[in-house]
Amino acid sequence: xxxxxxxxxxxxxxxxxxxxxxxxxxxxxxxxxxxxxxxxxxxxxxxxxxxxxxxxxxxxxxxxxxxxxxxxxxxxxxxxxxxxxxxxxxxxxxxxxxxxxxxxxxxxxxxxxxxxxxxxxxxxxxxxxxxxxxxxxxxxxxxxxxxxxxxxxxxxxxxxxxxxxxxxxxxxxxx
Amino acid sequence: xxxxxxxxxxxxxxxxxxxxxxxxxxxxxxxxxxxxxxxxxxxxxxxxxxxxxxxxxxxxxxxxxxxxxxxxxxxxxxxxxxxxxxxxxxxxxxxxxxxxxxxxxxxxxxxxxxxxxxxxxxxxxxxxxxxxxxxxxxxxxxxxxxxxxxxxxxxxxxxxxxxxxxxxxxxxxxx
Numbered sequence: 299x300x301x302x303x304x305x306x307x308x309x310x311x312x313x314x315x316x317x318x319x320x321x322x323x324x325x326x327x328x329x330x331x332x333x334x335x336x337x338x339x340x341x342x343x344x345x346x347x348x349x350x351x352x353x354x355x356x357x358x359x360x361x362x363x364x365x366x367x368x369x370x371x372x373x374x375x376x377x378x379x380x381x382x383x384x385x386x387x388x389x390x391x392x393x394x395x396x397x398x399x400x401x402x403x404x405x406x407x408x409x410x411x412x413x414x415x416x417x418x419x420x421x422x423x424x425x426x427x428x429x430x431x432x433x434x435x436x437x438x439x440x441x442x443x444x445x446x447x448x449x450x451x452x453x454x455x456x457x458x459x460x461x462x463x464x465x466x467x468x469x470x471x472x473x
Numbered sequence: 474x475x476x477x478x479x480x481x482x483x484x485x486x487x488x489x490x491x492x493x494x495x496x497x498x499x500x501x502x503x504x505x506x507x508x509x510x511x512x513x514x515x516x517x518x519x520x521x522x523x524x525x526x527x528x529x530x531x532x533x534x535x536x537x538x539x540x541x542x543x544x545x546x547x548x549x550x551x552x553x554x555x556x557x558x559x560x561x562x563x564x565x566x567x568x569x570x571x572x573x574x575x576x577x578x579x580x581x582x583x584x585x586x587x588x589x590x591x592x593x594x595x596x597x598x599x600x601x602x603x604x605x606x607x608x609x610x611x612x613x614x615x616x617x618x619x620x621x622x623x624x625x626x627x628x629x630x631x632x633x634x635x636x637x638x639x640x641x642x643x644x645x646x647x648x
Contacts, residue, residue, distance in 0.1 A: 346565035
C-alpha cells in the first residue's frame with residue numbers, strides 16, 4: 299500500500315496546552331488571535347498572502363512521531379453530539395482522530411509579517427505542526443446549490459465550545 | 474526534522490488522464506460528475522455523509538512513490554495568471570506543486586453508495602489518491618467579516634478552465 303510523506307512547514311502557537319480546553323472549531327472562536335511561526339526556509343511562499351482576508355490552515359493532528367498509528371474507530375461520537383451520544387461516520391464529522399489526521403481550519407488573517415502570520419479563529423493546540431497554508435478563494439470555497447450539513451443542522455452553536463465544556467473527553471469524542 | 478506518514482483511503486476516478494486537460498478548480502467545473510472509490514475497509518466511516526450536500530476532498534497531488542521530492546519553487550505563476558506572468562508565493566495560491574502536495578476541493582455530493590461516492594465538481598486527474606473526506610460545515614467553512622481574495626479578485630472566471638486552455642503548461646504554472 300502506498301504511503302506518502304509530509305513535513306511540517308511551521309508551528310502554530312496558541313494559548314492551549316490541553317486538548318480538553320481547546321475550542322473545537324476555529325469558526326466558533328473567532329475573536330482569539332494566535333500565530334503561525336513559519337520555518338524560515340518557506341518565507342518567500344508568503345508573498346501576496348497579505349492581500350487575502352482569510353486562509354485555510356492544513357494541520358497535523360496526529361502523533362509527533364508521525365508513525366502510522368492504529369486505525370481510529372470509523373464511527374465516533376462528535377464532541378458536539380456528546381449530549382445525545384449519537385455516533386456518526388468519521389467522514390461525516392470533523393474530529394481529529396481520522397485515518398489521516400489532517401486538520402482543516404478557516405481563519406481570518408490579521409497580519410502577515412514573515413516568518414510570522416497572526417490569525418483570528420483558534421482551534422489548535424499550542425505546537426500544532428502546520429502542513430500547508432492555502433488562501434481562501436471565494437469562487438472555489440463557496441458551495442453551489444442548496445446546502446445541507448447533516449447532523450450539524452440539528453445543533454445550536456453559540457460561542458467558543460471546548461471538549462471540557464461539553465462534559466469531558468471520553469475516548470470516543472471528537473468534533 | 475519531523476516527518477508524517479499518510480496512506481490513501483481511496484482513489485478518485487475521473488475522465489482526465491492528462492494534467493493539461495484537467496480543470497483547475499472543482500468550483501469552475503461544477504456540472505461534471507466523478508466517483509470516489511473508497512477502500513472497503515473504510516466504508517463504515519461514510520455513515521451519515523449522505524445527509525450532507527457538500528464535502529471537502531483532501532487529495533494527494535504528489536508523486537505515487539510518496540517520497541519527499543525536491544522543494545518546489547516558493548514563487549510560481551498561477552495557471553489563472555498565465556496571461557500576465559505574475560508570480561505569487563505558493564501560500565497565496567492553490568497550485569499543486571507545494572511543499573506538502575495536499576489538494577483541497579469542495580464538491581457537491583450526488584450519491585453516497587458505499588464504497589462509492591459520486592460527486593459534482595471535478596478538478597482531479599483520474600487515479601488521484603484520496604487522503605480524507607470531510608463534510609462541509611457551514612458554520613466552520615464560511616468566512617466571517619469582509620472577504621478579500623488577493624490576486625483572484627482581479628481575474629474574471631467563466632466556466633471550466635484547463636492549463637491547456639490557458640495556453641499550455643510551462644513548468645512554473647499552477648492554479
